[in-house]
Amino acid sequence: MACIQKQAVLPGQPDVTATETGNTMKQTEARDLSAIRGWLMLILLGVISFSVSCWLSVSTWTLQAADNRSSIAGMLLGEGRLALSGHFYELADEYFHGGLEHQTKEAFRDSLFQKAAGEISPRRHIHLSGAETSEIIPWLRLATMMNPSNVTIYLDTAYWLSSESGRPDLAEQVLLEAQVRNPSSYKVQLERGRLFLQEKRIKDAKQAFNAGLALWPGEDKPDTFEAKDDKASLLIYRALIHEAEEERQEAITCLKGILNLFPERTSIKDRIKTLEEGKEPSLLASQVWSDMLKKDVQTKSGDRCKHPGEE
């Protein structure tokens, strides 16, 4: 700019000092304008930051009120956390099978690249056992962090901790967290009751089964087989505890509740009859619930390799 001005005024013999003074003034004005602009930007940024902080506070409150999305994962990832949760849950399963991925239908399996990849990353179908199963827990933990409203993941975590890892104390903590995150879920109470029965904490088990019955069906549809079967489990465990505590009439009431749900269960009818006659059942209540707990564990073990849609 200065050069252009000098060139423009040279033919008319201008006052060079005046031109320079003018330039200096213009430079000063430009600096002032720049400073003002800087301050205005700063104020604007302050206003924007304040508005964003207010908006975020409101959003956080809204999220907290809505559901479990108040977690850091929820705020950072939004609904994407559900997909991540599912992925981590699958990873836990993959780890349990020694890194073997779920086998899906493939157009071909014997290409050169597939063979090479199989050599580099071997596919071995093994099952972890004992303390080794602890390796799947971090993935289950991450899955619950991403989606705390998925009760199934909590129940699986508690199962692995109490059975293979031999840490029922941690399983109890997990179920407590599940209860806090999903206060209306009867399934958490059913699992807590089972855990307490395994540890022979009858009083705690009784409370948990009572809570489970009070919460049933929760958010589930009451006419589905799964919901009805879960209620039957709650009732049978509760009936057996009544029996053990010599409360025959209450036990009969619970057993009749099961018959209302599943009239075809003849073993229940026989047990009611025995109790009504005042006789001692052939299998004591404690033996029955021990067998039931073992059967539950076996059922879950049998489900380990079942994945819908797989070959």
Added chain:
Amino acid sequence: MTRILTIASTVWMEIIRKKDVYVLLILLGTLLMALVSLNVFGLGGTVKYVKDLGLLMALIFSWILGVNISSRELPSEEAQGTVFPLLAKPITRAELICGKWLGTWSIASAATLLFYILITGVVQFKGGTFNLAALLQAFILHSLTLGIICIIAIAFSTRMNQDASAAMAYVVTGTAFFVVPRIPELMAQATGFSANVLFLLYNLLPHFEVFDMRKRLVHDFGPASWKMVLIVACYGVLISLVFFLAAWLAYRNKRFSRGNLM
């Protein structure tokens, strides 16, 4: 060879000055610390997830580093006009590409080595170990993957600006990482033309899954057979040569104009 090494050394100096590697190393360290401090329901002795996520992050970070530094080398020479004095020297364009590739590949591999050392340290801190032979094989194959990634990015940068070549390199390498191993699965549901296209892609694109030893390392399967590692390494070299040829063909007759420097 001396000329190629000279170009590679200037790439090293430039990248060290730009501090990309340090940033990624600090980021990896921070993420690993966050992983280690994860409260797994109070359960101790779990280390496989640290190995798995650590190696995954090393792969992602080295991928980002490889693409970013490789795609900016040639366009920045052109943008700054330094390509003119460079090509005025007795350097062929093939040597220029080779030198740039050697520099970017070697620095990406060196950074990966640092990542591996950091991960091994963190895993040992958590009470776990790696099988050293398997770790060495994994590093060799990882480094070969980076070689392919770097030459792909350089090949695109011979005819595109930095951003476009980086984007294209991410698309191609990302497809090779995530889509190509799933093509047999996708083909099971595809028919006709789409199945043919998928089959073509399966055979055309690089197969990065054959270089991925993470599962073997995480689940302690021990080292792979060295014969297989050698075969895979040969495949990696072959793919790199193909992209090098493509890069050279695109660059050998390219005309530079001072008016298009920016």
